[in-house]
Amino acid sequence: MPSSKGKTKTIHVGMLTRVEGEGKLHLTVDGGRVVDLRFEIFEPPRFFEALLRGRHASEAADITARICGICPVAYQMSALHALERIYRVEIDPSVRALRRLFYCGEWIESHALHIHMLAAPDFLGCESIVTLAEKHRAAVERGLRIKRAGNNIIKLLGGRSVHPVGACIGGFTRVPRPAELAALHDELVSTRDAAVACLHWVAGFDLPDRRLDIEFVSLHHPDEYPMNDGRVVSSKGLNCAQDEFDDCFEEHQAPHSNALHAKVKGRGPYFLGPLARVNLNFDQLGPDVASLARDIGVSFPNSNPYTSIVARALETLYATDEALRIIDAYEPPATSASAFTPRAGIGRAITEAPRGMLYQAYETDDRGIIRSARIVPPTSQNQAQMEADLRELAPAILERSQADAIHLCETAIRNYDPCISCATHFLKLDIVRR
């Protein structure tokens, strides 16, 4: 409960739930004005960039897959693309399609998990997935089926559904036989129906209406919805190549966070993830998904961060359709992986993790030994935007009860689906009112 002592009021709130990791939010308000807001990530650094130094480039995909249990494909893909740029590896079109299928699996399982287990309880008055399951059993069962379909794609291509090991420089260590892919077909057809139902379900939630001045950033590709390929674009006119990341964005240390903050050079925070991708690539969703999107009563582009859950459901449907297209058109490549010869150089690449753009850069010597590695996860890039969002929300929080204040903060942060262990954990809330 709020307490008063002189002119200062303090609220202590326990751990934020339903996000990955631990952190703390400190909020100081003086006369109704926010004077200090710190989203503190205090989980120790994990030193993956240092772990990669001295290892051979061929080990990078297996090491980076260990960064995250929910988006390992993204870590593998960005690492492989960066290294393949150094070694000028030509990727067989069938391998490219399989990697896109791999990514579809990750989006499906990650988005289904977030929609049903983490975010939906916020909008349906449930404290957890368990109470949600008691009240909305069919929806939760449906969500688990969607998630399973995504995991099964990853398991087929990666050898296992968590921390997959199948991807390598040039392709995969093994590619599936057409019959193995065809075995996923029926499950994905029923998953498509489930994804459509899920989209209608979340579009019917009573989402708060908050329009923010946000710079949305994502990859953009003229011919396809962005996953593994494309240029970096933003809702405020940014347009650059992947290897120009450092020309357009800058990272900086915030004293209260063990994860680096990021901003668009000369401007400020930016927003990554499904809502950014849908806003910037709506036409690439294709006519079927776009038509459904128009039917549900949530318009895009949309600057309301609470519509992230709808964007996530749209992408789940898109990824399911795309997976079916890839499976139906699949012809095995001549070889599972293109050969490569190590050479000295620097390679940079961005792919679209479920939570947004994941940038990696590597320098290797002529034997393929990694001399430097840099990994910029989407959650660390979203931190500053999360703080900006909370700063806008703060005056409303102060008018609320303890329980409502927690709920508002948690819901706002969960819109970003932060993976704090990737960036590095999450949330106790202190509010000081003067």
Place this chain on the structure above:
Amino acid sequence: MIRIIGIGSPFGDDAAGLEAAQQLSIAPPPDTEVVVADRPGAALIDLFDGADAVILIDAARSGAPAGTVHDLDLRTRTLHAIGVVSSHDLGVSAALGLAAALGRLPSYGRVLGIEASEASRASITPDVRTGVSVAVTRAREWCATYRSRSEHPY
């Protein structure tokens, strides 16, 4: 059919449940399927499907001496704590809670928790390895008892 599910990570004492399941899989009890599940998250619920009874074996931390085997009824409500639900999926207790809410808990089941010591060590510590042997024996006894009751319910 009884399904024995070993849960854990490959590292240190956290691998106790996996090791017990691997030992049981060499010569499974009759009408029993053994699954070495790693960390299944929400997919644990799917592993209950089609089983008349389930035995979960996992490393545990309660403050008891290392290697102690806790033998609990899987349907005990206090096991179904929501615990930590994160973007990195559900823990075992949360998955049990979700299975209970969805009506997908097996009718009969045990949880064998092997008290861990130092999960950060590379391999299973000697006390916990003894606990693995106890859990394997306990699982076989439970399967025999369950079959006996099933065959002679009265």
